[in-house]
Amino acid sequence: MLKAGRIRALGAMSGTSLDGVDAAVVETDGERIYGFGDSVYRAYSAQEQAVLSAALGRWPGDDLDEALEVVQRAHIEALSGFGDVGLIGFHGQTLAHEPQGRGTHQLGDGDALAEALRVPVVWDFRSADIRLGGEGAPLAPFYHFACAQWMGATAPLAFLNLGGVGNLTWVDPRRDRPEEEGALLAFDTGPANAPINDVTMARRGQPFDRDGALARRGEVVQGALELFLDEPYFLRMPPKSLDRDAFRDMIALVEELDDADAVATLTGMSAAAVLRGMEHCPEPPERLLVTGGGRKNPVLMEMLRVALDCPVEPVEAVGLDGDMLEAQAFAHLAVRVARGLPTSCPGTTGVRAGVSGGTISRPSHAIRTMGGGGA
Numbered sequence: 100m101l102k103a104g105r106i107r108a109l110g111a112m113s114g115t116s117l118d119g120v121d122a123a124v125v126e127t128d129g130e131r132i133y134g135f136g137d138s139v140y141r142a143y144s145a146q147e148q149a150v151l152s153a154a155l156g157r158w159p160g161d162d163l164d165e166a167l168e169v170v171q172r173a174h175i176e177a178l179s180g181f182g183d184v185g186l187i188g189f190h191g192q193t194l195a196h197e198p199q200g201r202g203t204h205q206l207g208d209g210d211a212l213a214e215a216l217r218v219p220v221v222w223d224f225r226s227a228d229i230r231l232g233g234e235g236a237p238l239a240p241f242y243h244f245a246c247a248q249w250m251g252a253t254a255p256l257a258f259l260n261l262g263g264v265g266n267l268t269w270v271d272p273r274r275d276r277p278e279e280e281g282a283l284l285a286f287d288t289g290p291a292n293a294p295i296n297d298v299t300m301a302r303r304g305q306p307f308d309r310d311g312a313l314a315r316r317g318e319v320v321q322g323a324l325e326l327f328l329d330e331p332y333f334l335r336m337p338p339k340s341l342d343r344d345a346f347r348d349m350i351a352l353v354e355e356l357d358d359a360d361a362v363a364t365l366t367g368m369s370a371a372a373v374l375r376g377m378e379h380c381p382e383p384p385e386r387l388l389v390t391g392g393g394r395k396n397p398v399l400m401e402m403l404r405v406a407l408d409c410p411v412e413p414v415e416a417v418g419l420d421g422d423m424l425e426a427q428a429f430a431h432l433a434v435r436v437a438r439g440l441p442t443s444c445p446g447t448t449g450v451r452a453g454v455s456g457g458t459i460s461r462p463s464h465a466i467r468t469m470g471g472g473g474a
């Protein structure tokens with residue numbers, strides 16, 4: 100097991116939007132953040148996206164050779180060229196997520212990645228948590244805790260990731276450790292960008308509603324919004340998590356609307372899901388820091404600002420990088436796994452007790468950069 104000490108860790112995340120791979124370096128001991136390094140974004144081509152999109156909903160054992168090749172190639176390209184890194188955290192591409200059913204599936208081969216890059220790779224972060232009764236997601240909260248301490252926060256605050264799906268983390272930075280009771284409460288809020296992207300693509304061939312341009316021209320249709328909010332998911336107490344397409348049916352609620360009203364209404368639904376989520380915070384947070392691509396949608400951000408009592412700001416307001424925060428999270432979590440520290444706890448995934456998820460693959464015949472016995 101790795102001894103406490105700083106390490107230059109590289110994390111890679113390819114999110115539910117299927118837009119590409121984010122990779123970023125963090126200098127961390129898995130508890131504190133000491134600094135940030137380079138980052139890279141490697142977009143999936145339209146053809147790669149189509150292959151991955153066709154693989155959504157599939158499980159291990161299905162024929163996924165082509166999709167696996169896409170994931171491996173994109174990651175090798177994204178992760179080469181970072182120089183000296185001690186450890187890689189490899190999230191993989193989520194294809195399916197059914198924590199109360201078949202489990203969770205992140206496509207990717209950490210063994211092959213470790214061989215190709217000659218660096219130890221931590222991967223399969225979510226399965227162990229599910230085996231112990233957890234949701235397997237979200238996992239960024241333990242990194243959010245480290246970010247809150249890095250910022251020097253002294254009062255509870257919240258992080259919101261607006262990716263394909265939204266997830267919210269309430270953090271009490273006055274606690275010493277993230278797994279302490281009352282330090283974290285986290286859960287997926289609901290759909291964020293995924294339904295907006297699906298509709299702009301289907302109707303206009305556009306991958307997303309850039310700068311909220313369409314939503315700005317439309318109106319939120321209240322009847323559709325209310326039907327959406329009737330979803331039992333919003334009544335469930337956290338922790339709770341979602342599959343990317345869990346809310347696919349909501350698109351039917353806007354089918355009859357023109358493009359602008361449809362996208363405005365879906366944007367309103369994403370905001371309303373966050374507002375519902377904020378009601379679960381144990382104490383009002385002093386600010387809401389937003390990460391993920393949705394922070395670049397001014398219409399969505401404005402809807403949140405109008406409805407919430409606390410300031411709503413992109414994470415850049417505190418010097419963090421909202422395009423790379425999830426990639427950094429998996430670098431930080433990889434170091435925690437290598438040190439045997441928990442990566443989730445009852446407050447973040449509902450797991451029975453704190454658990455250190457993830458598997459470590461070491462390249463064969465490599466110069467060991469980590470202590471302890473190899474695989």
Ligand SMILES: Nc1ncnc2c1ncn2[C@@H]1O[C@H](COP(=O)(O)OP(=O)(O)OP(=O)(O)O)[C@@H](O)[C@H]1O
Pocket residue numbers: 113114115116117118260261262263264265292293295296306307308309310311390391392393395396397425
């Ligand atoms: N300028 C912009 N205007 C509006 N929306 C934007 C803009 N830039 C990015 N987005 C939205 O953000 C999405 C990408 O967000 P992000 O990269 O955080 O998602 P992800 O990492 O794939 O998702 P997840 O966190 O759910 O795994 C895009 O697909 C788009 O919907």
Ligand SMILES: CC(=O)N[C@H]1[C@@H]2OC[C@@H](O2)[C@@H](O)[C@@H]1O[C@H](C)C(=O)O
Pocket residue numbers: 114115193196203235236237238239240260262263264265266287340341425
């Ligand atoms: C199963 C899965 O991949 N979930 C993702 C997804 O994207 C956002 C939300 O749903 C969150 O639960 C999670 O990712 C973030 C990075 C997390 O684990 O914290």
